[in-house]
Amino acid sequence: xxxxLQVEHLAKAFGQTKALKDLNLVVEEGKVTGFLGPxxxxxxxxxxxxxxxxxADAGQVSLLGGNPWTDAVALHKxxxxxxxxVALWPNLTGGQIIDVLGRLSGGIDKxxxxxxxxxxxxxxxxxxxAYSKGNRQKVALVAALASHNELLLLDEPTSGLDPIMEAEFxxxxxxxxxxxxxxLLSSHIFAEVEKLADTITIIREGQTVETGTxxxxxxxxxxxxxxxxxxASESLAQLPGVKDYRRTDDTVIFSVDxxxxxxxxxxxxxxxxxxxxxxxxxxxxxxxxxxxxxMSAEQVAVVKGEL
Numbered sequence: 001x002x003x004x005l006q007v008e009h010l011a012k013a014f015g016q017t018k019a020l021k022d023l024n025l026v027v028e029e030g031k032v033t034g035f036l037g038p039x040x041x042x043x044x045x046x047x048x049x050x051x052x053x054x055x056a057d058a059g060q061v062s063l064l065g066g067n068p069w070t071d072a073v074a075l076h077k078x079x080x081x082x083x084x085x086v087a088l089w090p091n092l093t094g095g096q097i098i099d100v101l102g103r104l105s106g107g108i109d110k111x112x113x114x115x116x117x118x119x120x121x122x123x124x125x126x127x128x129x130a131y132s133k134g135n136r137q138k139v140a141l142v143a144a145l146a147s148h149n150e151l152l153l154l155d156e157p158t159s160g161l162d163p164i165m166e167a168e169f170x171x172x173x174x175x176x177x178x179x180x181x182x183x184l185l186s187s188h189i190f191a192e193v194e195k196l197a198d199t200i201t202i203i204r205e206g207q208t209v210e211t212g213t214x215x216x217x218x219x220x221x222x223x224x225x226x227x228x229x230x231x232a233s234e235s236l237a238q239l240p241g242v243k244d245y246r247r248t249d250d251t252v253i254f255s256v257d258x259x260x261x262x263x264x265x266x267x268x269x270x271x272x273x274x275x276x277x278x279x280x281x282x283x284x285x286x287x288x289x290x291x292x293x294x295m296s297a298e299q300v301a302v303v304k305g306e307l
Contacts, residue, residue: 002029003062004151004182005050010059012045012206019045020206023059026199027151027182032173034197035186036287042206043186047155050184051081064150077106080144084156086136088128094139095124101143113146119168133160145172152176155186170195190284202287214283221281221289222255225264227273236271239264 005027012020020042027033037043048054050063052072061068066075088097095117102108117124122138131139137160144152158166166189173183173196187193193200194214201211210217222243227233233252237245241260246253256264268276281289 003027004029004064005033005184006060006062007046007050008060010046010049010061011057012042012049012054013057018206020049020056020059022207023203024208024211025184025201026211027184028198029182030177030180031198032177032183032185032196034193034200034283035184035203036190036193036200036283037203041203043203044155045206046203047081047153047184047186050153051076076104078149079151079153080105080147080149081153082137082140082144082155082157084159085133086140088131088136088139090129091127093125093127094122094131094135094142097128097139098124098143098146101140102147105143105147105149108143108146109148113142116142116146116172119172120165134162134165137161138165141169141172145176148179148181150181152181152183154183156188157185158187158189158192166192190282190287194283200283210286214286217283217286218281219258221286222257223261223281224255224279225253225268226275226277226279227252227268227271228275229271229273231271233271236264236267239267 007025010023049056052068120138241257243255
């Protein structure tokens, strides 16, 4: 297996504050890796080390086969970086900025640049100071996607974009992947990562807490079940793996651990439900499971937007 990026046992402290503690992360060649963590979890520090802007206290980073600290100039011609808050030269036009960014990262394809300008509906003749946040983001995305660079480092890349442009971004990333290029995608938009990422790494307090495909991560959490049952159903609550069982009129709602799902569905079928909805855990559910274990039910509902 070849890696475009491999981070092993990374550590970084700022005074007494340990920003990173034994963090591990990989991006396979030609794949998209989702990189998830709340604010303050160490994502930005990790990306700065990958870019060679910070020196790690411990650990190893292999970036496109090189060292990001000693080989930064050469490596930056082979990658592109899009932050979540793009700052542009105010008196240059969008087109001029795209050309400058392209030259800094090894050049861009003019035909592809024109295509991206059209797809992202960006007027390159306007000066940057006239752009909205969303349009500033488009400038960086057009410059990144118009290149043929091997690795894209994207940190909240769709910040400020409307849903139509976000869908266009997702289509572009799928095309990038088909070209055999690699992507590290850090985003707070779970649906975006769920649709695009081949593998996902979740970090907490500077450490990797989970990594794998979405299917692999789903094995670690519970599936939610909604069923309508006219008769008695309390026997379900006693089955192994069943949690948070509750009944309202004819509707039962509960969650079940993945390893017990088949047995519970067999038992449920014998009760002849008139309706059945089985929801595998979403990426958001998996992510929040690492942050809500010590919260009350009310606090969890607030985090999930249910209250």
